Amino acid sequence: MTAALDDIAPEAIPQVHRIESTDIETAEPMVAEMLHSVYPHEQVYGEYCTLHGYVDCPPRQLYDYLAHIRSLEEWTYSLRGLTVTDTPGLWQGYDRLGADTEVYARVEANPDAMTVDYHCAWDQGAHLWMIYLMRVVDAQAVLDRPGSVVLWTNCRHPFYDRNPFPAAAPAARDGWVGDYWDIFYPGHLLEMHNLKAIAEYRHSHGLPVTPEWVRGA
Amino acid sequence: MTAALDDIAPEAIPQVHRIESTDIETAEPMVAEMLHSVYPHEQVYGEYCTLHGYVDCPPRQLYDYLAHIRSLEEWTYSLRGLTVTDTPGLWQGYDRLGADTEVYARVEANPDAMTVDYHCAWDQGAHLWMIYLMRVVDAQAVLDRPGSVVLWTNCRHPFYDRNPFPAAAPAARDGWVGDYWDIFYPGHLLEMHNLKAIAEYRHSHGLPVTPEWVRGA
Numbered sequence: 284m285t286a287a288l289d290d291i292a293p294e295a296i297p298q299v300h301r302i303e304s305t306d307i308e309t310a311e312p313m314v315a316e317m318l319h320s321v322y323p324h325e326q327v328y329g330e331y332c333t334l335h336g337y338v339d340c341p342p343r344q345l346y347d348y349l350a351h352i353r354s355l356e357e358w359t360y361s362l363r364g365l366t367v368t369d370t371p372g373l374w375q376g377y378d379r380l381g382a383d384t385e386v387y388a389r390v391e392a393n394p395d396a397m398t399v400d401y402h403c404a405w406d407q408g409a410h411l412w413m414i415y416l417m418r419v420v421d422a423q424a425v426l427d428r429p430g431s432v433v434l435w436t437n438c439r440h441p442f443y444d445r446n447p448f449p450a451a452a453p454a455a456r457d458g459w460v461g462d463y464w465d466i467f468y469p470g471h472l473l474e475m476h477n478l479k480a481i482a483e484y485r486h487s488h489g490l491p492v493t494p495e496w497v498r499g500a
Numbered sequence: 501m502t503a504a505l506d507d508i509a510p511e512a513i514p515q516v517h518r519i520e521s522t523d524i525e526t527a528e529p530m531v532a533e534m535l536h537s538v539y540p541h542e543q544v545y546g547e548y549c550t551l552h553g554y555v556d557c558p559p560r561q562l563y564d565y566l567a568h569i570r571s572l573e574e575w576t577y578s579l580r581g582l583t584v585t586d587t588p589g590l591w592q593g594y595d596r597l598g599a600d601t602e603v604y605a606r607v608e609a610n611p612d613a614m615t616v617d618y619h620c621a622w623d624q625g626a627h628l629w630m631i632y633l634m635r636v637v638d639a640q641a642v643l644d645r646p647g648s649v650v651l652w653t654n655c656r657h658p659f660y661d662r663n664p665f666p667a668a669a670p671a672a673r674d675g676w677v678g679d680y681w682d683i684f685y686p687g688h689l690l691e692m693h694n695l696k697a698i699a700e701y702r703h704s705h706g707l708p709v710t711p712e713w714v715r716g717a
Contacts, residue, residue: 285713287574288698296697300690302578302596310577310690317686321538335548335653357504360527361519379519396613398635414642416651418615418635425631425655434633434653436552438642469534473517473527480513481505496502 324468332467333436336475337422340486342397342431346419348482348493349399350392357497358478360470362386373408381460383453387411405460406451412442413460431482435475437467541685549684550653553692554639557703559614559648563636565699565710566616567609574714575695577687579603590625598677600670604628622677623668629659630677648699652692654684 288296293304300310338345348354352374355362365376365388378384387408391400397419402411415437422430443461446452452459463470485492505513510521517527555562565571569591572579582593582605589606604625608617614636619628632654639647660678663669669676680687702709 287713289713290707290711291698291701296701298697299694300577301574301694302580305577307597314683314686314690317689318683319541321540322544323538324536327539327544331552331649331651333550333552333651333653335550335655357518358516360517360522363519380524393610393613393615396610396615398610398613398615402641412641412644416635416637416642418633420633420655424619424629425633425657427629427658432548432655434550434651436550436651438552438637438649440642441644466531466535469531472534473531477516477518480515481508484508484513490507494507496504496506 324465328468330439331436332439332464332471333434334468334471334475336433336435336479337426337430338433338479338482339430340482340492341429342419342421344486344492345431345433345482346392346394346397346399348497349417349419350390350394351493351497352388352390352401353497354493355388355401358481359474360477362388368408370408375408378405378460380463381405381453381458382455384456385453406446406453407448410447412440412447414438414440433475433478435471437471439464541682545685547656548653549656549681549688550651551685551688551692553650553652553696554643554647555650555696555699556647557699557709558646559636559638561703561709562648562650562699563609563611563614563616565714566634566636567607567611568710568714569605569607569618570714571710572605572618575698576691577694579605585625587625592625595622595677597680598622598670598675599672601673602670623663623670624665627664629657629664631655631657650692650695652688654688656681 353365356365361379363377363379365374368375372389374388376386378386384405386403386405388401388403399417401415403413404411418434420432422428422432425432443464446459482492570582573582578596580594580596582591585592591605593603595601595603601622603620603622605618605620616634618632620630621628635651637649639645639649642649660681663676699709
């Protein structure tokens, strides 16, 4: 086997379109058919919800801020009061969107790829299934300008549709985090704007992007 | 300074909305205003183009495949004939979409974050400004099912709108890679389907997801 797809008979994967088998004249209408002037909300944000943002702040500084989990208390709308737990790396706080709602969270950050993943859950810390996948990219490389591009993706885990741990929910609360899935795009956009405003203010005023209280603990 | 945003006067960042200053009743209509039943192509894919795909193939194997740059010769529509150059890590091949069009490319992959970035350019290898940002995510974690989620983002670098090295273009070619930006979404979707079909076929048939010829060289 010395060349592309030598191990697969072409008729076994008819849905594969490569220039050798599907010439440009054939591919063009296929591509045109997938192109639309508008796309429904459900198609764009139904199963995955990705936001992109430009932030006029050096990427390493923005990454460092995000990688400190307490930054969430600043730029998110309602996640507050994070304190360490007895489990290394696991924090406990509150989502003030829900009455008496505890949030558990840990961060997995990679300084080389500048990925920052927040693994979270409402009510319990044993299974952190709400995963916020973020990445900081050097805008000089991808947009030819100083600053950062922030990518932020959530995937629609089935637990958004059914609370897997109903016994852990506080009695006073009648909602569930998954009730908000349909407004994740605008809700996260509001938070992306928070992140942008806070980081840009600090960077442009010579303040540390990551304040001591976020770094400390 | 011991608490959130202690270093910034609230009136300096009026665009920041947090539950303390913008209560839920006030935030709800703001969020509702950003929510639409349809979104124009330009808003969704104008400056950034992100695709998401589910692939029924273990994430480590899919990452390994993508991290080998010659996999591009299989799942892309028209990138072919990659060979090593005298510059370590830099490959040279052809984009058969354009007449006599050379492509230069290198891959930056991070096995811990499972990011795979292809840094590419048409015609010259000195400035690789076309950056394909990909990431493989464990679908068990984010979707509660085996397999992989693939995230793929391109950012609209200004060179898409104007060829920065016109002298390097072959005489026979009248187009430019940026002419395709408006069809990146459907074009990349076709390629995402290729990737899915190839990886799923190999995984389900017990074949190595990364064949020897892709791994070798």
